[in-house]
Amino acid sequence: MSESEKWDLKDEDRELVQQLAQEYIEPALQLALKSAAGKGTSLEILSAMANAYGSLLVDLLGHKAAASFLRGHADHIAAREVEPLSE
Numbered sequence: 238m239s240e241s242e243k244w245d246l247k248d249e250d251r252e253l254v255q256q257l258a259q260e261y262i263e264p265a266l267q268l269a270l271k272s273a274a275g276k277g278t279s280l281e282i283l284s285a286m287a288n289a290y291g292s293l294l295v296d297l298l299g300h301k302a303a304a305s306f307l308r309g310h311a312d313h314i315a316a317r318e319v320e321p322l323s324e
Contacts, residue, residue: 294303
């Protein structure tokens, strides 16, 4: 069984995902960002966070599935872009 097969990536409870993000993941990330403040530029700290997240996904899912998972996130973010109020 591959790493990606160990994780059911097809179905998720969106409310539970949001709750877990708000209660556990986001506070931990905020704490990590606060701890890193001043140890690099804002871009370097953001890149370090993204690298850590990417590495975690590769460890859990494997390279192909991690890339696909990240593409899904990117598509979701792009789809939620707000149109400008005026032109």
